[in-house]
Amino acid sequence: MEKTILLIALVFMLTCNPTSMAEEFIEENKGHQSELRTYIVHVSRPERNNNGVSLQSEELHGWYQTLMPQTIATSIQDRMVFSYRNVVSGFAVRLTPEEAKALEEKEEVVSARPERTLTLHTTHTPSFLGLRQGQGLWKDSNLGRGVIIGVIDTGIFPYHPSFNDEGMPPPPTKWKGHCEFTGQRTCNNKLVGARNLLKEALEEPPFENFFHGTHTAAEAAGAFVEDAGVFGNAKGTAAGMAPGAHVAMYKVCNDKVGCTESAILAAMDIAIEDGVDVLSLSLGLGSLPFFDDPIAIGAFSAIQSGIFVSCSAANSGPEYGTLSNEAPWILTVGASTIDRKIAALAKLGNGAKYQGETLFQPSNFSSELLPLVYPGLNGNNESAFCTPGSLDNFDVKGKVVVCDLGKISSVLKGQEVLRAGGAAVILTSPEIVGYSTPTTAYPLPAVQVGFGASFAIKSYINSSSTAQATILFEGTIIGDSLAPEVVFFSSRGPSQESPGILKPDIIGPGVNILAAWGVSVDNKVPSYNVVSGTSMSCPHLSGIAALLKSAHPDWSPAAIKSAIMTTADTKNLGGLPIVDQRHLNADIFATGAGHINPNRANDPGLVYDIHPDDYIPYLCGLSYTDREIGILVQRKVVCANVKVIAEAQLNYPSFSIILGTTSQYYTRTLTNVGPANSTYSVDIDVPFGLGVSVNPSQIRFSELNQKVTYSVEFIPQVRENRGNHSFAQGALTWISQKHTVRTPISVIFK
């Protein structure tokens, strides 16, 4: 509970639960239509039409309409929200519950259920990730030239300097997308497409209501913009990961309805036809069966067209099993810090100083000690969180006010303290936050501190009747040797839906990220802001996937993912294992394969490739019914005729094993994408409590794209050897003279 509250406050996200959305909908649609809701209807597409010919995609819309109840025949144009052509066999339509029930009884209809709303889950990151002009991956990919990234998000400000197209060539001729902006502020060779898929707003071009889409699109593919920064901090040249790539925005969220499922499916459906190369989705619904998850469904069609799909892992950490977007054909991205701190110190009357972060660092704030108060001391929850109006009965004039993080956005807390006459704010964190300090643009002098500091500051207040404090601003500091550090909110594995696949796949920059913003928080143009979330780490990986696609046009989405995962860093800048928000070694369910290293991903040596058809034996192995698998793959699958595999047998670039008392045996197939003649030897970091045997232990390649299969056996040991641990982790690494191909191993003990 506390966690949910915190997320709303800390992380940029939209919160629209299905209930509140239904209520709003009813309000807006009084009278006869009051019961109408948007339903997602899956149908089994007829193999042939009456003339014995397969239905063409243009004919699908007409055929879908024939399935509708007679009673709505006259209003069908109004009722139809979207006819899907690629991502699902089916459509979105506004129906009453009775109409939906009648529809579901038709033989062709697989399911008809009300749509759900999804939750949205930002100068310095290129250099932190080792991306430099004229070197490595930026050189080999020509900054992502010729690649189109489709961003499915909240819309975009087309005139932001991050989307300036100076020096950009037109998009490749395969691009068929549209731009709904008109006039001077329209699309260009950088922003090549922009659509609004929210039916009720179709007449409006996809302008941004939230800044989230502008931020994520700029992180993936923003142009170089000099002198970006906020309040003079985090200054530098802003750039996305793939500054040479094109962007297309598909708007699926607004401030009225949230992010609707029908719009997300529509966006993916259209993006596939438009010709995008990469799809970036910083939103999700939590763990769901893949046939019931719109993003998993859309992504399955996308990968069949060779489109790479990158998604946020969600912001529900640090508890285990809190992921969204778990399908193995998606790259699932967790969030970690960068080595930049926008630093400030909370200094107490007893001389103690505690490190924190804050964006707004006014130079005229005095370093003299002021009285320090914690309005939450009287046990009043509202005043503890400094909610609007909650400081009415407190004398905070000219004082430093302690406010607890959570419940409402930290900016609102700042406004309440300002309103009540406070001089400054210290934002204190609960235990789950650990040392993380995802900061924001407070409207007054402030500093946000981690849990340890929070506890010490409150103890000091308790112990002193004349508590005092001030804030010392330190500006932007680069070089935190603990970076990358997994942030508390980054969702953790294991995967709930498919525990045999290790998730998240990777972590990337997602804390205090500067990128394009819609309106300037300091009323200066160009406008930038610093925000945090897996919403921010996802587009970083989308941009890097675009670079890899540009450098290696022949790589499949699975090959790109493998390159990203097998070359990831497991050490931080200080050369020690990556830590989490508690400053303890981060485990495999926090980091997945580790932290993205773009230049190494450009030259992985070997990849684990997966053909889209390879997922069918895997899906059958998840015990989905033929009908359920049909929703995903859009053709008839009979699992009884398929050589079903265990989840961990999928040719995935990691292992996730659930080990009982018997040995398990899997194979993996490597494809040589490095030098033709190369020899690899295996190195095993054996997880404790079991044995691992790999055969063969040396592999010699003699050709490019040559495939070699090896086998791995996981052998349980006597239970006593496991201690009281519920899981263990290790890695299997193929090493040649030039390459290190690392596959992480997680083992959950049954």
Ligand SMILES: *[C@@H]1O[C@H](CO)[C@@H](O)[C@H](O)[C@H]1NC(C)=O
């Ligand atoms: C600091 O400067 C700002 C903007 O110029 C002003 O609004 C504020 O009152 C000043 N604060 C102090 C403590 O002088």
Ligand SMILES: *[C@@H]1O[C@H](CO)[C@@H](O)[C@H](O)[C@H]1NC(C)=O
């Ligand atoms: C105040 O917070 C505590 C702990 O978070 C909670 O148990 C209690 O229900 C809250 N009280 C009110 C009135 O919200």
Ligand SMILES: *[C@@H]1O[C@H](CO)[C@@H](O)[C@H](O)[C@H]1NC(C)=O
């Ligand atoms: C401070 O005092 C309050 C009220 O006595 C108590 O609930 C709280 O736990 C104390 N906090 C610390 C950090 O000692």
Ligand SMILES: *[C@@H]1O[C@H](CO)[C@@H](O)[C@H](O)[C@H]1NC(C)=O
């Ligand atoms: C690979 O090695 C084989 C045998 O050693 C040799 O015949 C072949 O020319 C080599 N190929 C390349 C590309 O170096």
Ligand SMILES: *[C@@H]1O[C@H](CO)[C@@H](O)[C@H](O)[C@H]1NC(C)=O
């Ligand atoms: C777990 O193992 C550790 C070390 O082996 C031991 O100190 C601890 O008491 C054990 N905990 C439980 C609950 O058995």
